[in-house]
Amino acid sequence: MAVARPIRMLSAACVVFVIFMVFRMNRDSSYVGTGSGPYNGMKSDPLKEITGEPDGNLWRADEHDYSPDSPNSARTNAAIISLVRNEELDELIPSIRDLERTWNSKFNYPYIFFNDKPFTAEFKKRTQAETKAKCQYELVPKEHWDVPKYIDMDLFKESAELLKEQGLQYADKVSYHQMCRWNSGMFYKHPALEKYRYYWRIEPKVQFFCDVDYDIFRFMEDGNKTYGFTINLFDAPESIPKLWPTTQEFLAANPSYLSDNNMMAWLTDDQLRPEHTRDANGYSTCHFWSNFEIGDMDFFRGDKYSAYFDYLDHAGGFFYERWGDAPVHSIGVGLFADAANVHWFRDIGYRHVPYFNCPNSPKCSGCTPGKFYDGASFLAKEDCRPSYFKHVGTH
Ligand SMILES: Nc1nc2c(ncn2[C@@H]2O[C@H](COP(=O)(O)OP(=O)(O)O)[C@@H](O)[C@H]2O)c(=O)[nH]1
Ligand SMILES: [Mg+2]
DSSP: OOOHHHHHHHHHHHHHHHHHHHHHHHHHBBBOSSOOOOOOTTOGGGSBBBBOSSSOOOOOOOTTTOTOOTOOSOOSSSEEEOOOOGGHHHEEEEEEEEHIIIIIHHHHOOOEEESSSOOHHHHHHHHHTSSSSSSEEOOOOOHSSOOOOTSOOOHHHHHHHHHHHHTOTTTTTTTHHHHHHHHHHTTGGGGGGTTOOOOEOTTTEEEBOOOOOSHHHHHHTTOOOOOSOOOEEEOOGGGGGGGHHHHHHHHHGGGGSSSOOHHOOOOOOOOOSHHHHHHHTTOOOOOEEEEEEEEEEEHSSSSHHHHHHHHHHHHHHHHHHHHHHHHHHHHHHEEEEEEGGEEEEEOOEEETTTEEEOOOOOHHHHHOOOOOEEEEEGGGGGGHHHHHHHTTOOO
C-alpha cells in the first residue's frame, strides 16, 4: 500500500525526533560532570546525596583516651606530616587551624614538619601554639633532597626550557622537581617517620570543612586500608609523557607485582579524555591529588613500590620531565595495592585551590555540596571521578 509523501516525511521526522530525545535523555541521566560528551560513569554526584560516617566500628574521642600526653592513649601509630618552607608559615597556620577544629583537637595526633632548610624559632613557636598535640621539626637529609649525581643538569635545563615553552608551571624550578621526588619516594625513609606506619599529609593553604568525629587512623588500620584520598582529577600530560612507558617497562620486568584487584582500567581509561590518554602515551593521567593523602607507609616501604620508585628515579623523569608525586603515588597504588583497600574519604570536606571535595552533610559548613571547582568553567573537565566510579567504584 502506497503511503502519501507528507505522511512518510512526518513519520521520518518523528523517528529522528525520538532518536534525538532518547540520546539526550541518556546523556543527561548518565553523565554529570564535565559535559564533554556521553560517558556512562556517573549517574549522579554521590556528594549530593546525604553523606554520613563510614560503616564499621569507629573509635571516638569520648569513648577512648585521646589526651595529648597520655602514654597509653588510644592513638595508633600515626602522624600528621607536612613538607613546608619557613616563608609559608602564614599560609600553613590556617590549614592547621582547620584540621584541629574539625578533627585533631579531639584525637591529638602529633605533627611532624619537614624542611630542606632549618625551621625558624618563629615557625616552631607559632605552629606549636595551634595545637595541644606534640609538634616535631625535621630537616630533610641532604642525600634525600639533592639532585642525584646521575642527572645531567645541562639536559635538565634544556628539557625545562622545552616544558616551559609548553606552558608547564614550575618546569624550570629545580626545587619543585626535588619536592616532587621527595614526596614520591623519600618522605617515608626519613628517620623521624621510621617508627610510624600511617600518615596524613597536609599543605599550606588547604581547608577542611566538616567535623570528623572518629579516629581516621584507626579506621585505616581496622579496615586494612592502604591509601585514602579526597580529590580525583586529571594531570597535565606534558608533565609526564614518559611516565607510563617507563611504568610499562617496569611492569614487563616484574609482572608478578601487579595486584589481582588493580586499578588498571582507571589508569588507562581512554573514554573520558581520550586526548589526555593519547598525550600521556596510554595513561589517563587520572590521579589522587596528593596534597591530601592518608596512607600506610608499609605499602610505600614495601618491595614493590620501593623497586618501582627506584626504577622511575633512575629513568630521570623527575628532572627531565616534571613527574609529580601525585601521579607516581596513584600509579603505584593503582597497580600494586588491592583496590578494595583504597578509600575515598567522601566525608572529609576539603579544598586545595581550585578544587573541592564537599559532601552533603550537616557536619559541614563553608563549601557547596558536590561543587568540584572554583573559577573558570574549563576546570570542570579536570574531574576524573566519573572514570573512577565507573572502573573502581564509589568506596
Ligand atoms: N621545604 C620545602 N617545601 C617545599 C618546597 N617546594 C614545595 N614545598 C612544599 O611542598 C608542597 C607542595 O608545594 P606547592 O607549592 O603547594 O605545589 P603545588 O600545590 O603543586 O602548587 C607544599 O607543602 C610546599 O610547602 C621546597 O623547596 N622546600
Ligand atoms: Mg599546594
